[in-house]
Amino acid sequence: MEHAALLQQLIDQSRHIVFFGGAGVSTESGIPDFRSVDGLYHQKYDYPPETMLSHDFFVRHPEEFFRFYRDKMLPLEAQPNGAHQKLAELEQAGKLLAIITQNIDGLHQKAGSKKVYELHGSVHRNYCTLCGKFYDAEFMRSTQGIPRCNCGGIIKPDVVLYGESLDSRVMAGAAQAIDRADLLIVGGTSLVVYPAAGFVANYRGGKLVLINRDPTPYDNRADYLFRDSIGKLFSQIRV
Ligand code: CNA
Numbered sequence: 541m542e543h544a545a546l547l548q549q550l551i552d553q554s555r556h557i558v559f560f561g562g563a564g565v566s567t568e569s570g571i572p573d574f575r576s577v578d579g580l581y582h583q584k585y586d587y588p589p590e591t592m593l594s595h596d597f598f599v600r601h602p603e604e605f606f607r608f609y610r611d612k613m614l615p616l617e618a619q620p621n622g623a624h625q626k627l628a629e630l631e632q633a634g635k636l637l638a639i640i641t642q643n644i645d646g647l648h649q650k651a652g653s654k655k656v657y658e659l660h661g662s663v664h665r666n667y668c669t670l671c672g673k674f675y676d677a678e679f680m681r682s683t684q685g686i687p688r689c690n691c692g693g694i695i696k697p698d699v700v701l702y703g704e705s706l707d708s709r710v711m712a713g714a715a716q717a718i719d720r721a722d723l724l725i726v727g728g729t730s731l732v733v734y735p736a737a738g739f740v741a742n743y744r745g746g747k748l749v750l751i752n753r754d755p756t757p758y759d760n761r762a763d764y765l766f767r768d769s770i771g772k773l774f775s776q777i778r779v
Contacts, residue, residue, distance in 0.1 A: 543766045543768050543773055544773055544776035544777065546764065546766075547749065547751075547764075547766065547773060547774075547777060548776075548777055548778065550723055550747060550749060550764065551630070551635070551723070551777060553723075554635065554722050554723035554746070554747075555635060555722060556635075556637050556720050556721050556722045556723070557630060557635055557636045557637065557721065557722070557723045557724075557725065558636070558637050558638050558639075558640065558717050558718055558720075558721035558723070558724050558725070559627050559636065559638075559639045559640070559724075559725045559726075559727070560639075560640045560641075560718070560724060560725070560726045560727075560729070560736070560739060560740070561623075561639065561640070561641050561642070561643065561726070561727050561728050561729060561770075562641070562642045562643065562727075562728045562729025562730065562731075562733075562736065563642065563643060563728060563729070564727065564728020564729060564730075564752060564753065564770060565621075565623050565624070565641070565643060565647075565727060565728035565770055565771075566618065566621075566624075566643055566645055566647055566728075567728070568621040568622070568623070568769065568770070568771035568772070569618045569619055569620060569621045569624070569645075569647055569771075570615065570618050571615050571618050571645055571647075572612075573728070574589060574590075574730075585608065586604075589608075589612075590702055591702075592604065592605060592608045593605075593608075593609075593699075593701055593702055594701055594702040594703050595701045595702065595703035595704045596703055597701075598696070598701055602686045602694065603685060603686055606683075606685065606686055606687060609680075609697065610680065610681055610683075613644070613663055613697075613699075614663055614677055614680060614681045615645065616677055616678065616681065618645065618647060619647075619650070620647045620648070620650050620651035621647075621771035621775075622771040622772065622773075622774045622775030623727070623728075623770045623771045623773075623774040623775075624647050624648055624650070624651035624653070625651050625652075625774075625775075626774040626775070626777050626779060627639055627648065627651070627653060627774070628648070628651040628652035628653045629652075629779040630779055631652075631653055631654060631655065632652070632779075633779050635779075637655065637717050637720060637721065638655040638656070638657060638713075638714070638717035639653055639655065639656045639657070640656075640657045640659065640714040640717065640718070640739070641656060641657070641658055641659065641660075642659050642660050642729060642733065642736060643658075643660070644658065644660050644661055644662050644663050644699050645662075645663065646662050646663065646664045646677075655717075657710050657713050657714040657717065658710065659700070659706055659710060659711070659714065659735070660699060660700045660706075661697070661698045661699040661700050661707075662698060662699065663677050663680070663697055663699060664676060664677045665697070665698035666679070666680050666687075666695050666696065666697050666698060667695065667696060667698060668689035668691060668693040668694070668695050668696075669693045669694050669695070669696050670689065670691050670692065670693025670694075671689060671691045671693055673689050673690070673691070675687070675689075675695050680695070680697065683695075706735065711735065714739065715739070718739055718742075718743060718745070719745070720745075721743075721745045721746065722745060722746035722747075723746050723747050723749065724740075724743050724745060724746070724747070724748050724749070725749045725751065726740055726748065726749065726750050726751070726752075726758075726762075727750070727751035727752060727770045728751070728752060728770050729752065729756070730752075730754065730756055731756040731757055731758050732756075732757065737757065737758065740758050740761065741758065741761070747763045747764065748761060748762050748763050748764075749762065749763065749764045749765075749766070750762035750764070750765050750766070751766045751768055751770050751773060752766075752767065752770075753767060753768070753769065755767075
């Protein structure tokens with residue numbers, strides 16, 4: 541059976557779907573991922589993205605951190621693609637419990653999804669490190685150099701940088717959702733960044749579907765493996 545028809549059948553048979561995704565969910569919206577051939581790891585910078593997006597780098601080289609951040613992490617014109625849209629529709633139809641994402645772009649919410657566990661935070665939330673005042677992504681993009689609050693504090697994106705710990709409440713909510721899932725769809729993630737691999741490895745519920753262009757270390761754990769474009773595939777699903 542072709543991929544779309546098989547995915548349709550699995551979705552039709554399930555009542556508590558959970559979707560777990562990564563950067564590959566947003567590439568069809570024009571946002572590059574890290575590890576694909578046209579991803580950020582293959583573009584030329586003085587440091588690799590993992591270094592520039594680390595807590596250590598943020599503290600030691602804030603000016604360079606924000607130059608990279610404004611340049612690459614704030615594609616605010618990007619629009620949701622077929623995957624974001626169909627997942628939002630599945631939630632509205634009462635079939636999808638939650639989305640767990642490693643993305644920080646907010647495109648699931650832009651598509652209308654409500655229950656979204658953002659493991660790595662969001663570029664749409666930024667806070668003064670001194671007084672806690674909130675700033676949106678548009679404000680961050682309008683700044684130059686190191687963004688500062690009225691009070692003088694540095695404004696930090698609410699994004700989990702490498703070397704920082706994940707929010708335990710978000711983690712617990714995501715784990716609970718996965719426990720309740722009768723269909724776990726994992727897509728657009730290389731499954732090499734913690735805690736993605738753990739969530740997938742520990743899934744003991746119903747069926748596991750993996751949709752990814754490149755191979756992952758968990759391909760053999762999947763009940764169904766679709767080496768396909770996730771936006772294109774979801775666009776063909778009827779909710
Ligand atoms: P990754 O390691 O870059 O892997 C992405 C995976 O998606 C690769 O295995 C690709 O083969 C696959 N892929 C790319 N495009 C598609 C597509 N259209 N259809 C199907 N598969 C596709 O990304 P991960 O999310 O696994 O890595 C985790 C990092 C990347 C997280 O910390 C993210 O915060 C971070 N990131 C996020 C964004 C974003 O918010 N949009 C962008 C870039 C990186």
